[in-house]
Amino acid sequence: MNKSMPTSIIIFGASGDLTQRKLVPSFFNLFFKRKTPRQLNIIGFGNTPFTDDAFRQHLHEGMDQFANFKFTEEEWEIFSKNLYYHQGRYTDLADFKKLGERLSVIEGGAANRIFYMAIPPTIFPNIIDLLGLTGQLHEDGGWRRVIVEKPFGTDLASARSLNLQAHKVLDENQIYRIDHYLGKETVQNILFTRFANTIFEPIWNRNYIDHVQITVAEKVGVEHRAGYYDSVGVVRDMFQNHLLQLLTLVAMEPPSSFNATALRNEKVKALCAIQPMTPAQVAKNTVRAQYAGYRSEHEVKPDSVTPTFAAMRLFVNNWRWQGVPFYLRSGKNMLEKQSQIIIQFKEPPLAMFPMPPDKNMAPNMLVLYIQPDEGVHLRFEAKAPDTVAETRSVDMEFHYTEAFGPTAIPESYERLLLDAIQGDASLFTRADEVETAWGLIDPILQTWDSDRAMPLAVYAPNSWGPTEADSLLARDGGQWLNKETH
Numbered sequence: 001m002n003k004s005m006p007t008s009i010i011i012f013g014a015s016g017d018l019t020q021r022k023l024v025p026s027f028f029n030l031f032f033k034r035k036t037p038r039q040l041n042i043i044g045f046g047n048t049p050f051t052d053d054a055f056r057q058h059l060h061e062g063m064d065q066f067a068n069f070k071f072t073e074e075e076w077e078i079f080s081k082n083l084y085y086h087q088g089r090y091t092d093l094a095d096f097k098k099l100g101e102r103l104s105v106i107e108g109g110a111a112n113r114i115f116y117m118a119i120p121p122t123i124f125p126n127i128i129d130l131l132g133l134t135g136q137l138h139e140d141g142g143w144r145r146v147i148v149e150k151p152f153g154t155d156l157a158s159a160r161s162l163n164l165q166a167h168k169v170l171d172e173n174q175i176y177r178i179d180h181y182l183g184k185e186t187v188q189n190i191l192f193t194r195f196a197n198t199i200f201e202p203i204w205n206r207n208y209i210d211h212v213q214i215t216v217a218e219k220v221g222v223e224h225r226a227g228y229y230d231s232v233g234v235v236r237d238m239f240q241n242h243l244l245q246l247l248t249l250v251a252m253e254p255p256s257s258f259n260a261t262a263l264r265n266e267k268v269k270a271l272c273a274i275q276p277m278t279p280a281q282v283a284k285n286t287v288r289a290q291y292a293g294y295r296s297e298h299e300v301k302p303d304s305v306t307p308t309f310a311a312m313r314l315f316v317n318n319w320r321w322q323g324v325p326f327y328l329r330s331g332k333n334m335l336e337k338q339s340q341i342i343i344q345f346k347e348p349p350l351a352m353f354p355m356p357p358d359k360n361m362a363p364n365m366l367v368l369y370i371q372p373d374e375g376v377h378l379r380f381e382a383k384a385p386d387t388v389a390e391t392r393s394v395d396m397e398f399h400y401t402e403a404f405g406p407t408a409i410p411e412s413y414e415r416l417l418l419d420a421i422q423g424d425a426s427l428f429t430r431a432d433e434v435e436t437a438w439g440l441i442d443p444i445l446q447t448w449d450s451d452r453a454m455p456l457a458v459y460a461p462n463s464w465g466p467t468e469a470d471s472l473l474a475r476d477g478g479q480w481l482n483k484e485t486h
């Protein structure tokens, strides 16, 4: 990165939550870790009538409330000098011209620019059109990049159309589609566990693995986002992006090198190996559910059929994974916040040790804990002392806090923002990747919408979801594993 080149981050939708909660605390940390260019300008753009000072005050309050680290007033004084606000409408050419003029004054010469789209996908085409029309995407003297927040579309058709619109004025390598799960250390570590070691990869296939479970359980309900959430539901909110990303990292083939093109090629190949489901398969392999009481949440329609929980069984149809089920589940208002990937291995071919009739030997399991208590555990069987042949499951455990210290894991946005500044798109979703993911999700949502016979299950708040989700695994002889049960 050329640190001497001024770099401006223009945030559209800057008065929203994301800027306060995630973006500004992350930029603050990067700035004091001296990872950003020396002149970093952060310019908020939005309808809210903030002055620069009012914007700074608003962000200061956000830091007080949301930053998970301590900072001093002196540090804030220094950092906040980089913050500006420009009021404008997302549809007004004149406002965009003024933005361009303001940027030139702030930058004082050639500069790099990132346009950050923290706005709903419907507004995105307008903004890039106006940026194009006002010449702000021309790379004259500095590069131009666009970061796009999820959701990238609401289905395959809208994602395609967003891509088409974006490609009219931008090259694909200027577009950074964010999935903040990819910024999590534990998610990046999936690749390191697999490809920085030799012991896992030889058994990472259908010969040794019985099935894979991916759980992203949230304790929180829909909170203040109920209005938005009710129009998307859990599959658009969590599966199309976060859960499919986790699956892809587990299932993909080793790339030949650690760069954005090679990595993303392999991820797309893994997604392409999953066949979109027919309606009959949707009925058999998916469960949708809503927590009891959801319809009485503020801003939720009283007859809403929006699922707040889903579970599905997918197959990656290639030589490595043929016949190995990948079970995915995610929901709001569940018993605990718990995200993990369980690789369950097959049972030993021969039951050589005599077991009591009511017991089976537990299969080996590798658990990648995404959050909380980030780490990796390997469960295997050991002989119980003072018995002839009884076995007991034991764990080899790696905890990030023990190995790297309690504050070792940065906020996922820090990694992603820095990568975007450095021009590394490895942890961002490519156009074909996002479309392939929607291609898998669309048939599920369409069947749910059209097949009224497919029940919307109900689950108790603070539970692990509906019994229907348990049946999905029980049918194959398995069960969902939560942290306290393994």
Ligand code: BG6
Binding pocket: 218, 237, 238
């Ligand atoms: C977001 C979803 O993408 O991810 C939210 O829109 C969800 O509904 C959040 O709560 C979960 O993120 P994390 O990092 O807390 O697991």
